[in-house]
Amino acid sequence: MREFKVVGKSVPKVDAFPLALGKPLFADDIELKGMLHAKILWSPHAHARIKNIDTGKTEALPGVHAVLCYKNVPRVVHTSAGQSWPEPSPYDIVMFDNKVRHVGDRVAAIAAETEEIAEKALKLIKVEYELLPAVFDPEQAMDEGAPVIHDEPDCKYLIPVFYDPKHNHCAHIDLEVGDFEQGMKEADFVIEHKFKTHHEQHCSIEPHTCICYFDHAGRLVIRTSTQVPFHVRRIVAQCLQVPERMIRVIKPRIGGGFGGKQEVLIDDVCAMLAMRTKRPVRLVYTREEEFTSARVRHPMVMWAKTGVRKDGTLTAIQLRVLSNAGAYGPHAMTVMNNTCAKALPLFHCENIKWIADAVYTNLIPGGAYRGYGVTQAAFPMGVMMDEMAETIGMDPVNFWKMNTIKKGETSPIFKALSETGKGVEMIVESCSLPECIDRGAEIFGWREKRERFKNQPEGPVKYGVGMSCMVQGGTVPLIDMASAFAKMNDDGSFNLLIGAADLGTGADTVLAQIFAETLDIPVEDVIVYPSDTDITPFDKGAYASGTTYLSGMAVLKTAEKIKEQILNVAADMLGEPKEDLRIENKAVISSKSGKRVEFSQIVKRALYIKDQFQIAAIASELSRLPPQSFAAHFAEVEVDTETGQVKVLSYVAAVDCGTAVNPKLAEGQVEGAILNGISYALTEEFFFDDKGRVLNPSFGDYKIFSAPDIPKITTILVPSYEPTGPYGAKTVGEVNINGPLPAISNAIYNAVGTRLYDTPFTSERVLNVLKEKGAD
Amino acid sequence: MLNDLEYFEPETISDVITFLAKHGKDTKLIAGGTDLLVDMKKGKVKPKYLVNLMKIPELSHIIEDGGGLRIGATTTFREIEESKLIKEKYPLLFEAARAMGTVQIRNMATIGGNICNALPSADIPPALVALDAKAKIVGQSGERFLPLEEFFVGIRKTALESDELIREVHVKSPPAGSGTAFLKIGRTASDLATLNVAVRVTLENNGACKEVRVVVGGGVGPTLIRSKRAETLLEGKILEEPLIEKTAREVSKELKPRPTSIRASPFYKIEVSKVLVKRALMKALGRAKAGEDR
Structure with a gap:
């Protein structure tokens, strides 16, 4: 791994102090x-x-x-x-x-x-x-005679895509890479299941x-x-x-924010x-x-069908998706597309078929939510992988390693589809997923626990472990753009103006670190001013996990332009060619003569002494490809077979986000996403009456995890180096929310031998499933 | 949004009684406010007068007295949970108090407020009923004692007259040979109970069951349910697992959960009541045998 001075260090957040002091910083504080x-x-x-x-x-x-x-x-x-x-x-x-x-x-x-x-x-x-008349069930929304929710003549897409509002059909795409039917023929085993995921609110x-x-x-x-x-x-x-x-x-x-x-x-x-x-x-x-x-995570009905050979080869994948867009279609098509575009490149499989529909219903509209469709698809795929591994008698760890994409490889999905339509070809140039699987399994104690839970204790409480792997491509390629502007002040400090939006994530800090690293200055010398459309240059905003990667590159390029200007002035001051000069500790040093001139002297010269000008620069970065961040998750659960209660005892996440620019903040993103995901998997749930009213619109009735509910979460950052990202960084905001649903479902199966295909895994659902199984 | 109201902070109980005699019907007494303020903000409750009891010193205490315990009405859950006396001698109260809400809520919420709010899902009332607790009620016409199970008459309905307030809760010391247990199921740690069960088993010297209380709460009827069936089935018997299991099944027949609950279906509550009642009885029996509850 490359060593950096500021990048890779857990420097305190640049806004930590005023936030801790309760300064009036939030929108409603004035x-x-x-x-x-x-x-x-x-x-x-x-x-x-x-x-x-x-x-x-x-x-x-x-x-x-x-x-x-x-x-x-x-x-x-x-x-x-x-x-x-x-x-x-x-x-x-x-x-x-x-x-x-x-x-x-x-x-x-x-x-x-x-x-x-x-x-x-x-x-x-x-x-x-x-x-x-109203329609609530997505499986009935396209039926002939179903109430037409958007009967107004003026609804439309600006881009040329399928749209049939007269049948509540908000989006449709299908694609096939390779030959799915052929892949099925080559399989020794075919597995097929229907899955359902549920509504979720962001609860910012x-x-x-x-x-x-x-x-x-x-x-x-x-x-x-x-x-x-x-x-x-x-x-x-x-x-x-x-x-x-x-x-x-x-x-x-x-x-x-979380997308909301x-x-x-x-x-x-x-x-x-x-x-x-x-x-x-x-x-x-x-x-x-x-x-x-407000908006919610799109609930989906999914039909997954996969073929696998005895030797572990994944011969075919088919995923059919029906997304419940609710009453309006913001993000409906793009979230739907991501169930393929950003979820399926994970798998080593030549024959993939994907058919997806998003339909209008008279329920609360879906929208962007951390994971953005990948969370939904990762659930069936993670469970199918577990079931295939079991069917052929392979340990899931080995099966996952064998069937997931590696460094230097590509997936036909990249080219076939992006979240907005056609994709871009790409080769995965950074991937430490195999190491994530190995190290995660080791620290979690996978083999030992799998062995131990073959013999369950007497009594109603059973134990199990499950795993899943995940990917999330960051940014929307060829669309997402970020930019930054910076200028140098008399004392050698800099104003860094960024359009990027820090949501509490620490983006301002991470971007200051990237700027400081490039100019070899301390973070304190970077005065960050973010997100003001009058003052800061354009940034697409905080979504698709893109801020560190994309806004980070814009900041890096801005800093490099400034570096050139500094070196030019220094060359003139020292009377030495620019090529002999380097930047070090807020100064320019000649490698030849050893002479040194401080940043504060350089900027004063530029502002006041000779050929006066403002040392300043602006730079933009367009996303050319979606960098792939990976993770391997391991969950250990306790299932009370008499009450249906599922408790996560421990959780290990091994994560490849490239270079973690600020490891503490990256870990915060990982832990936050996992907690968000476990809470979604176990307790969060919307209840509607038969008139479409939300019955539980409060934290009293819609239960999210709080401090006493949090299991032990261990985060392991397994670095890789992404050549297209700032100092090797990729993305970390979303990928980890894709683990808890499949990992916990698989762990429940390991404990009690029953699979859960519908979410959430509430005590009542688990007990019902166990009773059905008992009745068989 | 809070409606227009007049707010008072009396310093003595007699001031409260005088006030209630005049304005009782238009008044809400407030202690911790963790339920009442939420209801007021939602507009569910619109009192003309709000009388805060928290400035009355004689309402907040935990005192061991004679053969029992006197807990002042404005004693907070946190005070109950942290009382060494309660933890050692009334572990059932400790367990039930600790099961309620979050630390932040327990810092504010009071035993009197919790009882008077009379939610069927409340955690401490089943424990109090299992210990044969009584409410000491004071009003214009003097004071009276009411067994707690008679105090609850419906969802959010109590036997309190509009000119009365609870002064104390009296809890008898569990007799020798007693063991207790409190079990709860909620969706998260801070959730209201989907189901809760408080049990006391008191054994004779010969090991037979002298007295038993099985109290189920968590929205299994308009009020908590003290199972008479369990008392009939178990008292005088040697308690063994098959009998306890049978009793748990019988207790579940006495429950009438509402189908409209968001927390769980009636089916789930009934199923889980069999489990929790059995487990609580087994746990209490074990403790009684071990002499843990002295």
């Missing part, structure tokens, strides 16, 4: 003079036409300053997905429509002097609904928060908890029908209310609204 409070009226019906809205009484209520509904806002079809233009999501949503498509859909909005008045005002709005501790106001020049400032400030600017401008130049988006510190904030969910309404009232307006979701009117 109180503006004359600020109004906004509230939204939500649909109580899953599917209905709004025949009329009477807002007369509401508008007459003292303290109410604006009421918005379909009658008084422009109808601009767009997508709420915060993706690059032209968005690969259907334009199927407007700010307010005369139709509601799920319980919790927008009906109207109010800005009032206080939240209390706004609440009161909501109750005075009279809405006349014409109820329509900070809810969606937006404050809009006008600056001294009359421009609209949007202070918002977003992962995608530049997409927010573009989409809000679109919705409000104003030029982008009228809008400035500022992303302050963020209390978690890759969405223009409230910014358009808040901005429109500010426009109408000419007053600052604050709109903050309640926790209940996060559960009823």
Whole structure:
């Protein structure tokens, strides 16, 4: 491994101190003079036409300053997905429509002097609904005669892809590489199962928060908890029908995103209310609204069929996917595509067939969620791998190693598909997955535990271990772009202006480290200013695990340009050729004469003495390929066969994220993703009634793991070196959420001999499955 | 959103009683507020007057007295959980108190508040009923004692009159030869109970069961359920596993879980009640034999 000075070190987060001191850094931490409070009226019906809205009484209520509904806002079809233009999501949503498509859909909005008045005002709005039949089951959504959710004539995609809203068919793609049927013929064993994954909410501790106001020049400032400030600017401008130049988006510190904030969910309404009232307006979701009117992980029904030979060769894979997009289609196609594009390159298999559909239903819309489709596909694939290994009598460790992609190899999937459509050819130039499997198995005690659990203890409690491997390609190739700007100050420090969005992930710190490494300066000399569309250059935003890799390369290139300028000035000062000079410890040193000139002298010369100019640079980076990050996960569980309770006793994750620029932050990402994944696997669950209402929109009823529930998690970073990434770095944000579902399902099987194909593995589901098995 | 209300912080119990005599019907008493404030913010409860009991010193204490324990109404769960006296002599209360919520909630929530909120899923009431606890209730017409199981009359409904408050909870010391156990199933550590079971077994010198309490909570009916069936089946008998298993099955027939619960279906609650009741009885029996609960 290469050694670095700043990269690879767990330096403290650049924003740790003010955060620890409780400084007012988050979107909702400011109180503006004359600020109004906004509230939204939500649909109580899953599917209905709004025949009329009477807002007369509401508008007459003292303290109410604006009421918005379909009658008084422009109808601009767009997508709420915060993706690059032209968005690969259907334009199927407007700010307010005369139709509601799920319980919790927008009906109207109010800005009032206080939240209390706004609440009161909501109750005075009279809405006349014409109820329509609704469809909730994705397997019935495309049936002839099913209610058409998007019957409006103006819904469309901007890009040429399949779209058939008249049959609730939001997206469809299929592909085949190799010859699936031939692969099946070559198999000694064929295994086939149906799987189901469930809804999941992001549960960011900070809810969606937006404050809009006008600056001294009359421009609209949007202070918002977003992962995608530049997409927010573009989409809000679109919705409000104003030029982008009228809008400035500022992303302050963020209390978690996980994909939920890759969405223009409230910014358009808040901005429109500010426009109408000419007053600052604050709109903050309640926790209940996060559960009823935000976005969720797409639930999917999946049919997997695989063929394997006795010698362990994986001859064919078929994955059929039916994704429940809910009432709108943000990210519906791209998430669906990733169940193939970013999940299946993991496997050594020449014959792969994949058929996928996303359908509209009258439930809460899906959206971006950490893992982005790969999490869904990793579950059936991880379970199928376990079952195939068992069928041929091979240890899963060996079977996984034999059937996963290695350094120097490629997958036909890379070229065939990306999340937006056609893919790019690539060779995996960094991969330590085999070492991850070996080291993970060793530290977990895989062989010893597999042996031990062949003999289960007496009594109702059984024990088991399971594993799974995973991949997640980072960035959207040939679309995602990031850029950075930096300038040098009198004392040799630098301002680093980045469009990248730190969501609490530590991106600002990691990018400062990459900059500092390149110029051989301490991190303290990098003053990071992030995510302000007026000031920082463009960045696609924080998604697809791309910030360290892509924004990191933009920062590195910026620093290199600055380095050239510094060396030019130093060469002039020292009277020596640039080629003899090198940068070291905030100074330029001549390798020949040994003479040295400090950064502070160089910058003063540039600013004040001779041929004055600002040492500064801007650079962009376009993603050419999706770097592949890998992990091998091992779970040990305890299953109480009388109560169905599953407890994860220990969990080991061995992770290849290339170079970990900041190991502590990388470990934080790994542990966070695993915890997120275990909680999803065991307890998180949406309940809907037969009218499509969410029955458990609170942390009291929707259970996420908290501190006492966390099992022992061991993270092992197994480095590789990605030549296209900054100092060998790849990505780490998402890949590890793909492990818990299959690893825990496999561990439960190891303990009790019963497989779980439907999620989550709640006590009740496990007990039911055990009882069914007992009844057989 | 909190509605308009008047807020009071009396310092004596008699001040509270006087206030309640006048405004009892429009008043909510608040202690830790971990349930009440949530309900008020949701608009489920809209009191005109809110009376905080936390400034009344005579309401917060854990005192050993005669053959039992007196716990003041505003004693927090954390205080109960951390009391050496309770841990050593009333381990059932310790186990039940510790099973409730998170440390942060237990720092605020009080025993009186928990009882008066009368949620069928509450953790400490089954333990108290298993120990034959009584509520000491004070009001305008003086004081009265009510066995706790009679105190709960429905979901969020108690036998408390509008001019009354709970002053203390009295718990008898478990007789010699007793063993207890508290078991709970929830989805996470901080979850409300899907099911909870509190058991006390008291043995004769000859090993026969002298007295038993099996109390099941966690939304198995409008209130917790003290199983009379278990008492009939077990008292006077030598307790062995087959009898205990049979009893557990019988207890499950007394339960009437609501089908609307999000935490689990009635089927699951019934199935798991057989398991938890059996396990709790076996555990309590083992402890009684070992003399762990003195």
